[in-house]
Amino acid sequence: MSETPEKLDDAERAHLKKVLETALLVATEPLPVATLKQLFTVPSGAAVLNELLDAIAHDWNGRGVELVRLASGWRFRARLEMQPYLERLHPEKPPRYSRAVMETLAIIAYKQPVTRGEIEEIRGVTVSSAIIQALKEREWIDVVGHKEVPGRPELLATTRAFLDDLGLSGLSDLPPLAELGNLVLPEPAPAAPASEV
Amino acid sequence: MSETPEKLDDAERAHLKKVLETALLVATEPLPVATLKQLFTVPSGAAVLNELLDAIAHDWNGRGVELVRLASGWRFRARLEMQPYLERLHPEKPPRYSRAVMETLAIIAYKQPVTRGEIEEIRGVTVSSAIIQALKEREWIDVVGHKEVPGRPELLATTRAFLDDLGLSGLSDLPPLAELGNLVLPEPAPAAPASEV
Amino acid sequence: MNAIVDAGAIDPVAHLFGEPVTELPQDLYIPPDALRVLLESFEGPLDLLLYLIRRQNIDILDIPMAAVTAQYMQYVEAMQASRLELAAEYLLMAAMLIEIKSRLLLPRPVSSEEGDELDPRAELVRRLLEYEQIKLAAYELDRLPQAGRDFLLVAVLFEKEAVVRLPDVGPADLKSAWLAILARARRQQHHKVQLEALSVREQMSHILRLLAGGRYLPFQDLFDTTRGVPLLVVTFIAVLELVKEKHILVTQDEGYVPIYVRLAGAGTAREGSLVEQAA
DSSP states (O other): OOOOGGGOOHHHHHHHHHHHHHHHHHOSSOBOHHHHHTTOSSOOOHHHHHHHHHHHHHHTTTSSEEEEEETTEEEEEEOGGGHHHHHHHSOOOOOOOOHHHHHHHHHHHHHOSBOHHHHHHHHSSOOOHHHHHHHHHTTSEEEEEEOSSTTOOEEEEEOHHHHHHTTOSSGGGSOOHHHHGGGOOOOSSOOOOOOOO | OOOOGGGSOHHHHHHHHHHHHHHHHHOSSOBOHHHHHTTOSSOOOHHHHHHHHHHHHHHTTTSSEEEEEETTEEEEEEOGGGHHHHHHHSOSOOOOBOHHHHHHHHHHHHHOSBOHHHHHHHHSSOOOHHHHHHHHHTTSEEEEEEOSSTTOOEEEEEOHHHHHHTTOSSGGGSOOOOOOOOOOOSSSOOOOOOOOO | OOOSBOOOOOOGGGGGTTSOGGGSOSOOOOOHHHHHHHHHHOOSHHHHHHHHHHHTTOOGGGOOHHHHHHHHHHHHHHHHHHOGGGHHHHHHHHHHHHHHHHHHHSOOOOOSTTOOOOOTTHHHHHHHHHHHHHHHHHHHHHHSOOBTTTBOBOOOBOOGGGSOOOOOOOHHHHHHHHHHHHHHHHHSTTOOOOOOOHHHHHHHHHHHHHHTTTOOEEGGGGOOGGGOHHHHHHHHHHHHHHHHTTSEEEEOSSTTSOOEEEETTTTSSOOTTSOOOOO
16 A cells, blocks of 8 residues: 555566466465555555556466456466367367266167156166166257156156257167177176166 | 467467466476466467566566576575565575585586496595485486396486576586596507496 | 485585685685585585595696595595495495505506506596586586476466367278178078168158148159159159058049158147257
C-alpha cells in the first residue's frame, strides 16, 4: 500500500512484470500476491501487484497459456483449447471396457431390440444395472420400447451415435455373425460371473 | 523435410508457434523435435519446426524466461539473472556438491565409461558408495554396462539429464580439459609410458 | 571428503579448489592450527602432494624427492595425530614417495627393450598431472549453472483431467466379444444363439423408435421408399418379426382403409418411461 501504480515509470513497470511473470512461469503452485511481494526488496502494494498481474494476463491474450487468478493465488495454465494438441504428446492408454460391458454391447448390437433378460440368457450371467447405465450414458444404447411380457422390460437397441463412434454406416457393417460362427471353439474355463463395468 | 518455411502463411506460422510454445511451457522435460512433431496431425519437417523454435526463442529475448536447446531437446527455463529474485520465494539453499562428488562426476563425465576402480586410481582415494549413490539418485550418472574383468565392475557414464541440468547440448559442450602438459620424463629419458587422455 | 554436500561455509582454504595454488606464500611453514583445516580440505594424498609441489613452485617434472617426501611425512604425522582414519591412503603415498626416492639413489636399471631408462618419478608425475586436470575440470563443472541451483525450470500447469477419456471400441472388439459369447454358448449347449440377418434387427429397432411414445403411424410411413427394394423387403420382414414377437400391433378397421401400426403396449397402461421420439 506504499505505492500507487502511477509512481512506477515504464522501466520499473517492465522490470516488475518481467520478474512476476518469471516467478509465475516457474511456480509449481498458485502464488498469492502476499508471496509475490517477497520477490522484491522494495515493497510494492497489493494493488500495484494486482494491477501488474492483470496487465501480464492481458499480455497473454491469444496465446496458448493464460494467467488466471484462482482462490489460492495466480498461476499460468494451458488454455483448454490447447488440450487436443497437448494430449497427442502424452497419449494415455485409453481405458478399456470390461468383458462384461463388451459382451452386453455386442448382444445389443447384434440382437436388438433386446431385453436385459434376453442378454442375461445369452451371456449366462446377470447383467448389472451399472453396465446398462454406462452404455446409456455413453449414448450408445437407448430404450426403444417395452416388451409386452410381465414386467414390460425395456427393449434396448443401439443408437446412431454408436454407429458413428464405431465408424459404421449401419448395423450391416458389423462383422457378419454367420462367418464368425465357425471361428470359435468352446471356451475351456467356466465364465466368470463378473458383472462390473 | 517435406515443407519449407516459406510455404507457411502468417496465420499458419502463428498457430504452429502458439502450439509449440504452449507444449514447451507445460512440458516437464526437454522435448525433442521428433516429439514436437506429434503435436500436429499435418506433419511438419524438422527444419520447419527448428526454424519456428528459433523464432520462438527469439520472441523471448529480453524476458525472464528463455527457450534453450539441450541434449534431449528444447525447454523453457528461467534466466540466470532471475535467480536472485526467485530465491527469495524459495530461500532454502539448493545443495552444492562437495569436491569429492564433483571430482568423481568430472572423471565420469570426461573419462566415461569408467569403473569405480578407475575413478579411485585417478583420485588416489577410495570413492565412497554414498557419492556414487548420490549421483545416481540425481540421475546424472547410470550404469551402462560391466567391464569384463574379475568382479565385472559397473561401467559408469553420465546421462542426458546431467547434460540437460547443466544446460549442455552434448558432451562436447563440456568445458575443455586443461592441457595435461608435456609428459616428458624429468631428466634423461624422453619416452614416458604415461597414458594419454 | 565424506560429505556429499558442502556446508556452504567459505573458509580460506576452500579457495584452493581450482585456483592457482602458486599464488600462496612461498614459505613452507604452515601453523599447526591451519594444518588441521588444511587436511580436512584435501581430497587425498594426490591432492596434498600436488598442493605441496605447487605451493613450493616446484616444476612438477623435476620434483626434488627428498624435500617433498620430508614435507609430506610431516603432514602425515600431523594427520595421524588427529584423523587416523584418514591416514591409510596418505601412508601409502608416503611409501610410494620413499620408494621413488630410494630408487633414485640406486644405480638406474635398464628397463625397456630399447634401453630407455625409466625415471621412477614418471608414473607419479603422470598421476599428479592427471589428477590436477580432473581437479580443474571438477571446478569448471561446478561453475556451470545447474538446474535447480542456479536457474529454475518453467512449469506451467496443464490440467489434463479436465476431460474424461472414454474407452474406444471398434467393430473388431464387438466381434471378439461376440466370439467369446459364442464360445461359451457352445459349451453350454442349451443356449441356442441364432444367426439372423442384421438388417432385419436394425429395422426392428428403427420401427420401435418411430412408434415410441405410443404414436399410431400409417403402415406406409414405416417404409423408406428412397433406399431401394431390399430395404423395403427387410422392413416388411421386420414388421412381421415385431408382430410375431408381440412388440407391435398392426390394425385395419376394414378393407381398403389405411393400416395403422402402434406399439403393442400403447394405448393401454403406458408408463412415462417410454423414450421420446428421437430423430
